[in-house]
Amino acid sequence: MIGSPFHVLASVDSTNNYATAEVNAGIVTSGSAYFAMEQYAGKGQRGKSWSSVPGENIILTVVLQPPLTLSQQFMLSMTVALAQHDFFSKYAGSETAIKWPNDLYWRDRKAGGTLIENILRGSQWQYAIAGMGININTPHFPPALVNPVSLKQITGKEYDSLALAQELCTFLDKRFNDLPLIQETVLRNEYKSKLFRFNEPGLYKIDGEFFTGIIRDILPSGLLQLEREGKLLELGVGEVEFVKTT
Structure with missing residues (x-):
């Protein structure tokens, strides 16, 4: 089950780095989750950094053994994106969207991002390290950021980011368990139905x-x-x- 065990880290360079080290040390099982109160060298897509005030937001990595081949990597990306959409839309409503390939959006503003890194053994896809950063309680963002938004800005409410990260794991678990049963075209059609700017x-x-x-x-x-x-x-x-x- 995704989120079991659920590790809480006080401070770490990157939850993806930490989870990868655990995999390489042979002390991790599929479904293990790593939540950081503080991340001081977080990684985003294409080498971008991701930072957060300690305890303010969701900084979460889950370790997965995908029931897929390497040629089906995008199915996992869609699954993780849809799970985050399920979770965030519960609180932020129907204006939640997925920006290709797997950013979390509300209206035209970025609420979260995802970085999935793979661990291979030969040609076998052994593990996927899925890192997620979601803006929860940030009241103000640096002016240099173009279009960020937090759940607090959307709803006006303060949240327990740790509790929400654990809840996110339940949404991930449901989507991941459905993965072997769903046809690729069905999954992709649902993904497109949630896609930011689709056919616009x-x-x-x-x-x-x-x-x-x-x-x-x-x-x-x-x-x-x-x-x-x-x-x-x-x-x-x-x-x-x-x-x-x-």
């Missing part, structure tokens, strides 16, 4: 050039299919930037 015009940037595009599909590989001036582009993570317009 939006502003994007590629190689410094701004343009209006429309997300038309997400391919089984996880590539984004973006329509630009009547042509369909297939883009990977880091190849296109979503531009905030409000």
Whole structure:
């Protein structure tokens, strides 16, 4: 069961690093969760950092043994994103969305991010290290951050971030247990139904050039299919930037 055992760490460089070390030491089981009160060298997508005031937000990593092949990696990414959507929308409501590939959004603002790192043994996908950072109680963000939002800003309420992290594990557990039973197309269709800007015009940037595009599909590989001036582009993570317009 995801969240059993549930480890609470006072301070750590990165929960993903800590969990990976536990796996490499052979002292971890699938479902183990690591929650940090403080993370001083958190990792985000494409080498970005992620920081948080101690105890304020969810800083959580879970160790998973996916019942999938390496060619099905995006199914796990969608599963984790949908579980976070299930959790956050319970409190923030129907304006919760998933920004491709697996960011957590509310309206057009970022509420959380995910970094999944894989541990392989030869060609075998042994473990996935799924790290999640979700803004819970942050009242104000640094001006340099473009579009962040916290659950407290949305609802006006203060939360117990540790208790919410444990609750998030129950949503992850349900989605993960359903994974061997669900067809890829069914999972992907549900993912697309929650997707930020799906089939809606939006502003994007590629190689410094701004343009209006429309997300038309997400391919089984996880590539984004973006329509630009009547042509369909297939883009990977880091190849296109979503531009905030409000």
